Structure formats: structure tokens, C-alpha cells
Amino acid sequence: MTDVLLRGGRPWGQAGPADLLIRDGVIHRSAPALDAPGARVIDITGQLVLPGLVEAHCHLDKTLYGGAWVPHSADDTLSGRIGNDLARRAELGIPSVARIVTLLERMSAHGTVAVRTHTDIDPAAGLRGVEAVRAAAAQVPVDVRQVAFPQHGLLTNPGTAELLEDALAGGSSGPGGVDAVGGLDPAGIDRDPVRHLDLIFGLAERHGAHLDIHLHDGGSLGAWELELITERTRVLGLGGRVTVSHAYALGQIDDAHAGRLADGFAAAGVAVATAAVYSFPLPPVKRLRAAGVTVACGHDGIRDLWGPYGSGDMLERAMHLAYRSTFRGDADIELALEAATYGGARALGLAGYGLAEGDRADLVVVPAGGGAEAVVVHPPRTLVMKDGAVLHN
Amino acid sequence: MTDVLLRGGRPWGQAGPADLLIRDGVIHRSAPALDAPGARVIDITGQLVLPGLVEAHCHLDKTLYGGAWVPHSADDTLSGRIGNDLARRAELGIPSVARIVTLLERMSAHGTVAVRTHTDIDPAAGLRGVEAVRAAAAQVPVDVRQVAFPQHGLLTNPGTAELLEDALAGGSSGPGGVDAVGGLDPAGIDRDPVRHLDLIFGLAERHGAHLDIHLHDGGSLGAWELELITERTRVLGLGGRVTVSHAYALGQIDDAHAGRLADGFAAAGVAVATAAVYSFPLPPVKRLRAAGVTVACGHDGIRDLWGPYGSGDMLERAMHLAYRSTFRGDADIELALEAATYGGARALGLAGYGLAEGDRADLVVVPAGGGAEAVVVHPPRTLVMKDGAVLHN
Numbered sequence: 001m002t003d004v005l006l007r008g009g010r011p012w013g014q015a016g017p018a019d020l021l022i023r024d025g026v027i028h029r030s031a032p033a034l035d036a037p038g039a040r041v042i043d044i045t046g047q048l049v050l051p052g053l054v055e056a057h058c059h060l061d062k063t064l065y066g067g068a069w070v071p072h073s074a075d076d077t078l079s080g081r082i083g084n085d086l087a088r089r090a091e092l093g094i095p096s097v098a099r100i101v102t103l104l105e106r107m108s109a110h111g112t113v114a115v116r117t118h119t120d121i122d123p124a125a126g127l128r129g130v131e132a133v134r135a136a137a138a139q140v141p142v143d144v145r146q147v148a149f150p151q152h153g154l155l156t157n158p159g160t161a162e163l164l165e166d167a168l169a170g171g172s173s174g175p176g177g178v179d180a181v182g183g184l185d186p187a188g189i190d191r192d193p194v195r196h197l198d199l200i201f202g203l204a205e206r207h208g209a210h211l212d213i214h215l216h217d218g219g220s221l222g223a224w225e226l227e228l229i230t231e232r233t234r235v236l237g238l239g240g241r242v243t244v245s246h247a248y249a250l251g252q253i254d255d256a257h258a259g260r261l262a263d264g265f266a267a268a269g270v271a272v273a274t275a276a277v278y279s280f281p282l283p284p285v286k287r288l289r290a291a292g293v294t295v296a297c298g299h300d301g302i303r304d305l306w307g308p309y310g311s312g313d314m315l316e317r318a319m320h321l322a323y324r325s326t327f328r329g330d331a332d333i334e335l336a337l338e339a340a341t342y343g344g345a346r347a348l349g350l351a352g353y354g355l356a357e358g359d360r361a362d363l364v365v366v367p368a369g370g371g372a373e374a375v376v377v378h379p380p381r382t383l384v385m386k387d388g389a390v391l392h393n
Numbered sequence: 394m395t396d397v398l399l400r401g402g403r404p405w406g407q408a409g410p411a412d413l414l415i416r417d418g419v420i421h422r423s424a425p426a427l428d429a430p431g432a433r434v435i436d437i438t439g440q441l442v443l444p445g446l447v448e449a450h451c452h453l454d455k456t457l458y459g460g461a462w463v464p465h466s467a468d469d470t471l472s473g474r475i476g477n478d479l480a481r482r483a484e485l486g487i488p489s490v491a492r493i494v495t496l497l498e499r500m501s502a503h504g505t506v507a508v509r510t511h512t513d514i515d516p517a518a519g520l521r522g523v524e525a526v527r528a529a530a531a532q533v534p535v536d537v538r539q540v541a542f543p544q545h546g547l548l549t550n551p552g553t554a555e556l557l558e559d560a561l562a563g564g565s566s567g568p569g570g571v572d573a574v575g576g577l578d579p580a581g582i583d584r585d586p587v588r589h590l591d592l593i594f595g596l597a598e599r600h601g602a603h604l605d606i607h608l609h610d611g612g613s614l615g616a617w618e619l620e621l622i623t624e625r626t627r628v629l630g631l632g633g634r635v636t637v638s639h640a641y642a643l644g645q646i647d648d649a650h651a652g653r654l655a656d657g658f659a660a661a662g663v664a665v666a667t668a669a670v671y672s673f674p675l676p677p678v679k680r681l682r683a684a685g686v687t688v689a690c691g692h693d694g695i696r697d698l699w700g701p702y703g704s705g706d707m708l709e710r711a712m713h714l715a716y717r718s719t720f721r722g723d724a725d726i727e728l729a730l731e732a733a734t735y736g737g738a739r740a741l742g743l744a745g746y747g748l749a750e751g752d753r754a755d756l757v758v759v760p761a762g763g764g765a766e767a768v769v770v771h772p773p774r775t776l777v778m779k780d781g782a783v784l785h786n
Contacts, residue, residue, distance in 0.1 A: 069766040072721040278719040282672065307721050308769050309712075319702075326671040328465040328700050373462040376701050 001025070001388060005036040006363075008045030011355045012337075012371050020049065022361040025388035030357050042393065044365050047382055048374055050337070051355050052113025052362035053314035054344025057212075057245050057273045057298030060117040060136070060144070061095040061129035065303045065312070066102030072308050078189075078216075082152060085305045086124065092305070095129045100136035103302060103312055108142050109392050110313040111364030111384045115142055116212065116298070116348050118149035118182050118245075121167055123159040130167050130178060137176030141386040144175060145348060147212050149182035154199065155190050161199060168207040179349075180204075183213035186225055193225055201232045204241065210349065212243040212273065218281065222249025223257060230264040239269020243296065243347050247272050250288075251281030258284055262291035271347040274339070275300035276321040277307075285325050285335055296347035297321050297339035314340045315366070315378035322375055330372035337371045361388040394418070394781060398429040399756075401438030404748045405730075405764050413442065415754040418781035423750050435786065437758050440775055441767055443730070444748050445506025445755035446707035447737025450605075450638050450666045450691030453510040453529070453537070454488040454522035458696045458705070459495030465701050471582075471609075475545060478698045479517065485698070488522045493529035496695060496705055501535050502785050503706040504757030504777045508535055509605065509691070509741050511542035511575050511638075514560055516552040523560050523571060530569030534779040537568060538741060540605050542575035547592065548583050554592055561600040572742075573597075576606035579618055586618055594625045597634065603742065605636040605666065611674065615642025616650060623657040632662020636689065636740050640665050643681075644674030651677055655684035664740040667732070668693035669714040670700075678718050678728055689740035690714050690732035707733045708759070708771035715768055723765035730764045754781040 004022040011018055011030065019034035020027055062085070064070050070092065074084035089095075107115065119129040130146060137144035148167035150160045164181055172179035181203045186196035197213075204211040217225055226249060233242045244265075250258050250272070262284075265272065271294035272283050288295050299317050302310030315337075322336035345353035352360040365383040368374035384392040397415040404411055404423065412427040413420055455478070457463050463485065467477035482488075500508065512522040523539060530537035541560035543553045557574055565572035574596045579589035590606075597604040610618055619642060626635045637658075643651050643665070655677075658665065664687035665676050681688050692710050695703030708730075715729035738746035745753040758776040761767035777785040 069762040071723040071765065074721070076719075076721075277716075279672075279675065279717050308726070308765065309716060311770075323670075323702060324672050326469075328467070328469075330464040333701070369462040372464065372701065377704075 003028070003036055003039035004388065004390060005034060005039040005041045006049065006365070007041055007043045009047050009049040009365060011049045014355065022385065022388045025361055026352070027355065027357055027359050027361050030355070042383065042390070044382060048366045048368045048370065049355065050111070050364050050366060050374065051341050051345070051353060051359070052364055052384070052386065053111045053340050054296070054348060054350070055107060055112050055115040055298050055314055056296035056344035056347050057275055057300060058115060058117050059301050059304065060100045060103060060115070060133050061119045062304040062306065063099050063103050063302050064092065064094070064305070065106070066099050074305065081306050086152065088305055095132035097132050097135045100133060101139050104136060104140040104142050104144070107312040108140055108384060108386070109381070110315065111381045112142060112312070112314050113362040113386050114345070114348055114350055115144045116147060116180070117144060118147040118212070118214070120151040121148050121160065121163045122150065122152040122157055123163065127163065127167055127170070130170065134174070134176035141389065141391060143350070145172070145180065146176055146178045147180040147182040148178050150184055153190055154183065154196055155192050164203060168203060168209055172209070180210035180212050181207070183211070185215060185217050187221055188217040193228060197228055197232060201236060201238070204238060205236055210241045210243070211238065212245055214245050215247050215249070218248050219252050222247070223253050223261060226250070226261050227264070230261070230268045230270055233270050234268040241349065242269065243271040243273050245273040246275070247283045248281040250283040255287070258287060259291070262288050262293050266292040271296060273298055273347060274321060275317070276324045282324050285321065285339065286332065289335055289338070294343050294346045295335070295339045296344040297336065313378060315374055318375045319378055330370060333372035333375050337375050362386055396421070396429055396432035397781065397783060398427060398432040398434045399442065399758070400434055400436045402440050402442040402758060404442045407748065415778065415781045418754055419745070420748065420750055420752050420754050423748070435776065435783070437775060441759045441761045441763065442748065443504070443757050443759060443767065444734050444738070444746060445757055445779065446504045446733050447689070447741060447743070448500060448505050448508040448691050448707055449689035449737035449740050450668055450693060451508060451510050452694050452697065453493045453496060453508070453526050454512045455697040455699065456492050456496050456695050457485065457487070457698070458499070459492050467698065474699050479545065481698055488525035490525050490528045493526060494532050497529060497533040497535050497537070500705040501533055501777060501779070502774070503708065504774045505535060505705070505707050506755040506779050507738070507741055507743055508537045509540060509573070510537060511540040511605070511607070513544040514541050514553065514556045515543065515545040515550055516556065519556065520560055520563070523563065527567070527569035534782065534784060536743070538565070538573065539569055539571045540573040540575040541571050543577055546583055547576065547589055548585050557596060561596060561602055565602070573603035573605050574600070576604070578608060578610050580614055581610040586621060590621055590625060594629060594631070597631060598629055603634045603636070604631065605638055607638050608640050608642070611641045612645050615640070616646050616654060619643070619654050620657070623654070623661045623663055626663050627661040634742070635662065636664040636666050638666040639668070640676045641674040643676040648680070651680060652684070655681050655686050659685040664689060666691055666740060667714060668710070669717045675717050678714065678732065679725065682728055682731070687736050687739045688732045689737040690729065706771060708767055711768045712771055723763060726765035726768050730768050755779055
């Protein structure tokens with residue numbers, strides 16, 4: 001591959017402008033006024049260079065993206081949405097490889113380079129979702145990683161645990177590999193938090209997998225489940241491989257309690273992923289970061305039977321996170337951008353992520369004066385690069 | 394002016410497609426397959442036609458829009474933001490006619506045809522903000538109406554009441570006319586709710602003006618102030634001319650209490666304007682509409698010293714309103730679009746607003762299958778028309 005020289009950009013978080021010389025898929029050199037004979041030179045003077053965006057929580061298998069508008073048809077309860085989802089997915093051809101490809105292409109055009117997606121696994125659907133996401137991931141230059149997700153219950157849905165095991169046994173290698181096991185409201189949905197958590201932590205340990213658990217359970221119930229998750233992460237030595245998604249409870253309990261949980265997460269190595277959806281409670285991002293907790297960000301559903309919103313643009317999603325967090329100052333707004341970049345990369349365990357020499361050349365260039373402006377304005381991307389290849393320019 | 398025939402669009406809220414014949418600034422005819430010799434024909438087959446968008450609550454005089462990014466510099470208190478605003482506006486050249494023009498042009502490109510803007514009036518600034526908005530409004534084809542707004546206190550800031558009177562005496566005619574008096578947290582900020590309200594209601598009555606009062610005061614305090622506002626509107630017969638902006642209290646009190654206040658608003662003719670900003674409490678839009686209360690929508694500040702967010706796109710703003718309201722179904726999402734169109738028009742008292750024959754030809758065309766999709770996706774506009782003139786196509 002010909003070398004590429006990105007001329008005059010301002011790498012986010014660095015003191016000044018730098019030219020970036022891309023060779024063999026990595027950032028080979030980063031310094032002002034580089035000389036690079038034979039390289040393809042792309043002038044991005046004055047523009048912001050970000051590491052590629054990381055979508056840390058979505059549901060590719062459910063998406064209706066790219067098709068005609070489908071009016072939302074579920075009632076306003078969680079059980080109603082689950083029932084509606086089960087009833088209508090065949091009619092609508094879900095999962096659809098074509099629709100997943102369309103969405104992944106859109107994400108890529110917005111600068112997303114890595115995606116963690118929670119794929120429904122249950123006795124009715126089997127592993128069809130997993131296979132559809134694998135097939136789609138093979139077609140788009142985005143690093144897609146799947147979570148084997150018991151959307152329709154685990155203990156309450158016999159046969160699901162065995163399917164999760166099968167999905168993990170299918171392996172984490174290749175496009176759309178399954179490298180994580182999921183969970184869902186061990187108390188509120190699955191009715192037996194201890195057995196639910198023991199089961200999924202056991203799966204994660206046995207398969208050397210990550211664990212990413214949906215926790216909508218609120219208030220003191222959710223907070224207590226967060227303690228159970230922290231304990232298991234610490235005792236099993238799974239630090240750095242465990243993420244709690246949504247974690248509404250952190251936004252509902254008092255500050256001191258949230259602070260104690262945050263300290264526990266930091267010590268045990270539990271990350272938090274948030275999508276900042278609707279008006280639902282939001283984890284206290286600033287407090288979590290101050291405690292040293294990894295915070296990641298994703299869309300949750302994008303244009304699916306659970307709700308019609310979402311664009312696939314992680315800068316726009318970071319705006320929602322910053323806005324809902326009432327972040328006004330640049331440093332605060334950049335916490336949301338950190339979640340959509342480095343935070344997501346840590347949660348997913350991405351290797352060689354960043355803007356330093358030797359890091360993978362997964363980059364996005366934005367016409368913005370700084371990280372805060374990039375989030376607030378989320379303008380069209382100037383350039384997206386994955387593994388050194390220029391994708392959108 | 395040459396007639397314009399918009400061919401094949403689907404007017405929002407009507408049963409099927411219709412051609413719209415625009416003549417002399419109004420919708421002259423609306424019917425399928427119109428014949429219009431000599432007209433300029435614009436094919437918009439299959440696209441959605443909305444009445445022009447209405448920005449019912451913003452602060453044009455404060456905007457930094459169109460300039461370089463200005464990092465937010467105020468602390469996280471209301472008094473801190475007010476002090477920072479006062480300290481920095483001269484340094485930043487606020488109010489700036491050029492910046493207001495830039496923002497109005499952007500709003501117009503997004504399909505906004507009418508704007509209510511709250512302009513700071515105080516002894517330090519005098520009427521400079523009012524004059525700047527008038528000068529800008531004369532340059533852009535948007536119907537701009539100003540609220541004489543005591544941002545820095547009314548009773549607590551001697552001389553302000555007289556300046557509000559001067560602003561109203563300057564008249565409501567012409568671009569950027571002052572046709573409303575404002576107010577601000579009669580209890581929380583101005584410390585004497587009865588005298589504050591009596592003063593601004595007196596001004597509204599004497600000048601035949603509208604009244605649009607900022608009410609951030611929350612909980613039972615704000616709810617009680619809403620009762621005071623309803624009583625005065627009813628007794629003075631000002632129904633249809635009074636709007637409460639923000640009205641956070643409605644989102645904090647219990648449902649039954651909010652329902653009683655909503656019924657009072659409907660009977661007295663009090664409208665509610667919301668911007669759905671940050672994570673602040675949101676008035677219950679669906680309940681208000683069910684009670685027959687007019688609900689309008691606006692951005693609040695756009696890129697100013699109070700916060701860096703905002704694009705000027707009222708379809709995007711309607712998305713925020715729908716999203717924060719957890720509206721998923723089409724009919725619910727269209728309540729947000731109603732607020733950004735007809736609701737705003739009723740609150741502002743716009744004449745001849747709508748999509749019927751005889752209405753003003755203030756239109757926006759969107760490549761969307763329906764109102765809900767237009768809100769969720771808020772795609773670039775295909776065409777914007779103001780008083781029959783094609784502005785963006």
C-alpha cells in the first residue's frame with residue numbers, strides 16, 4: 001500500500017499540528033513538517049484528527065436502517081416491546097444482512113472504526129442473528145465484535161444458556177466474532193440475580209470472553225446488582241473485561257452512593273457504557289471519569305422495533321451524551337468525546353488504538369477547531385481511514 | 394411574481410398528494426393534478442410539505458453563531474451565567490447584527506419562517522439589543538418578533554421597567570417589531586412574584602402586546618406561579634396572548650396537579666413553549682395537548698455565552714423534544730412537529746398560517762415519508778418558500 005501523508009492536521013489532545021505518515025496500516029511517524037517522498041499527500045490543514053470512533057453499544061441485528069420508514073408499533077412497556085419484537089421480526093425480515101451492511105456503511109462514513117453489538121440469542125432465533133452480523137461484518141471495513149445477548153431472558157428462557165455457550169464456542173476471530181457474553185436485568189427481567197450473574201460470569205471466565213451486561217434495573221435494586229457485578233469481577237480477576245451498559249441506577253441514587261460504586265468499579269476494572277437515550281437516567285459521567293472508571297458510549301438501538309431514532313453517527317451520539325449531562329465547558333464536552341473514542345476502545349479491548357506513532361491508522365478528520373466543537377456541531381467528516389486505507393475523502 | 398406550481402407533494406395532515414399553486418404569496422389552489430399555464434413548475438413528487446417552521450423561543454441578540462468557536466466560560470450557576478454574560482458581551486461584540494443575520498439565514502435555510510426572540514433589556518444595554526435584532530430582521534426573509542425581556546431582573550434592576558415600556562412603545566410593526574413583553578422567574582430571580590406579574594401583565598394590557606414569561610422556578614413554587622399567571626390571563630381577558638416558556642415545574646409535580654394546571658391553561662388561553670434543553674424537566678407535552686393547551690417549541694440559546702449548543706434547525710429541535718418526551722410512535726412524534734409548526738404559530742399569533750387554500754405560502758419541503766420521519770431524520774430541506782418566494786431549492 002502506498003504511504004499516505006496527512007498534512008497539517010491537529011491530532012486531538014496534542015499540543016500542536018502534526019503531519020501523520022501512514023505506512024502499512026499504522027501511524028508510522030507523527031511530527032510537524034514531515035518529508036515523505038512517494039507518499040500520497042492529503043492536505044487537512046487546520047482540521048481536527050480524532051482516533052476512529054468507537055460504537056460501544058448497539059444492536060445491529062435488529063436494525064431496519066436503510067429501508068422505508070416503519071412506524072413504531074409496540075406499546076409503552078418493556079414486555080410490550082419484547083413481545084412486539086418477537087412477533088414482527090419475521091414479517092420484517094429481521095435480521096437482515098443487507099440492512100446491517102447499510103447501517104455499517106453509514107457508521108463507517110461517519111468515522112466509526114469499531115463496533116460492539118449485542119445480538120439476540122434465544123431458542124426461537126437460535127444463532128441466526130450472530131450469523132447475519134458475521135456475514136455483514138465481512139463486507140464493511142469496521143471491526144465488529146458481537147456480544148451473545150439473552151434479550152428474551154436467560155434463566156426464564158430455557159435453552160438460551162446453551163445457545164450463548166454455542167455462540168462463544170463459535171469464536172471471537174474473524175469479522176463479527178463473538179468475544180463477549182451479555183446479560184439483562186438479572187433481577188428485574190430474569191428474576192434470579194445471583195444465578196444469572198454466576199452463569200454469565202462463568203461463561204466469560206471459561207471462554208476468556210468479555211462480559212457486557214444490560215442493567216436497566218433502577219434505584220437501590222440496580223445499585224445492589226452493581227455491587228454483585230463488582231464483587232464477581234474482582235474475585236474472578238476479570239478486571240478490564242467487564243462492562244455494565246446503561247446502569248440507570250447510577251443516575252438515580254445519591255451522589256455519595258454513586259461515588260462508592262464508582263470507586264469499586266475503578267478498583268475492580270468495571271467499565272460503564274451509556275447511550276444517553278430518551279429521558280432515562282444517565283450515569284454521572286464526570287464523577288465516573290474522576291474516579292478512574294472507563295466510560296464508553298453507543299447508540300443502543302438504531303431504527304428498529306424498539307424505537308425509531310438513531311443515525312449511526314458517534315459524534316452526534318456524543319453530543320446527546322454531553323447535552324444530557326449538561327456539559328457546557330469544552331473539557332466537560334470532551335469527556336463525551338473520550339467515551340466515543342478512547343473509552344470505547346478500552347471497554348472493547350482494542351489493541352493499538354490512538355494517535356501515537358505505532359498505533360493503528362484508524363482515524364477520522366473533522367472540520368472543527370477542537371473536540372468540543374466536533375461534538376456539538378458533528379459536521380460531515382472530511383476523511384475516514386481504517387487500517388491505513390482512505391475510505392471517505 | 395410568477396405563479397409557482399409545486400407538483401406532487403404530500404401536504405402534512407392531508408389524505409393524499411396535492412399540487413399547490415402559489416400566487417401572490419398565498420396558496421391559491423390545492424388539489425391533485427392542477428393545470429397551471431405559465432407557472433414555474435417544481436416537481437416534489439412524493440415529498441412531504443410542511444407549513445414553514447416556527448421558532449417560538451430563542452435569543453437572537455446573544456448569539457455567537459457563525460464565528461469561531463468560543464469555549465463556554467461561565468460557572469455552573471444561573472447567577473454565574475448572568476454575570477459572565479454581562480462581563481463578556483462587550484468583549485465579544487454582542488449584540489452583533491452580522492451574527493444575528495448569519496443565524497437567521499441558517500434558520501431560513503432549515504425552513505423556519507417565523508421567530509419569537511427574547512431580547513435582553515436592562516439599563517446597561519438599553520435598547521441596543523432590540524435595535525440590532527431589528528436591523529438583522531430587515532435583511533432576512535423571516536418574520537421576526539421580539540419579546541422585551543428583562544434578563545437581568547425587573548424589580549431588582551431599577552430602570553428596566555421603563556425600558557420595557559420604551560421597547561413596546563417602539564412598536565410591533567416592521568421587521569423585528571416588539572410585540573411581546575417578557576418576564577423571568579418572578580419568585581426565584583425577581584423575589585416578588587405578585588408585583589412582577591402585575592407589572593408585566595399591565596404592560597401587555599396597555600400595549601395590546603403578547604406576554605411570554607420565562608419560568609424556571611420548579612416544583613410547588615413554580616406551580617403556584619403558574620396559577621398566578623393563569624388567574625391574571627383569565628381576569629384580564631388576555632387568552633391567546635400569554636405563553637409560559639420552559640415551565641419546568643409542570644415536569645416535576647405529580648400528574649394530577651399538572652392535569653389541573655393544564656385544564657386551567659386551556660380554559661384561560663395560556664400556551665407553553667419548551668426547548669427541551671439539557672436534562673432539565675420537560676412539560677408533559679402529550680397531556681398538555683390532550684387538555685387543549687397550545688404547545689410551542691424553540692431552541693432557547695443558540696451558540697451563546699449561556700451554552701454552546703444549537704443549530705437553528707427546528708426539525709432537529711423537534712427531534713430533541715420528541716426524544717426527551719420518550720415519544721416512539723408516529724402520532725406522538727408528530728406532537729413535537731405540531732409544536733414546531735401550528736403550535737408555534739398559535740402562540741405567536743401568526744395570521745394565515747397553514748396548508749389550506751388562502752394561507753400564506755410559507756412552506757418547507759422535506760424528503761420524508763411522513764411527519765415522524767421528518768422529525769427523527771431531519772434531512773436537508775428540498776425547498777423553502779416564504780410569502781411565495783422560493784428561497785432554497
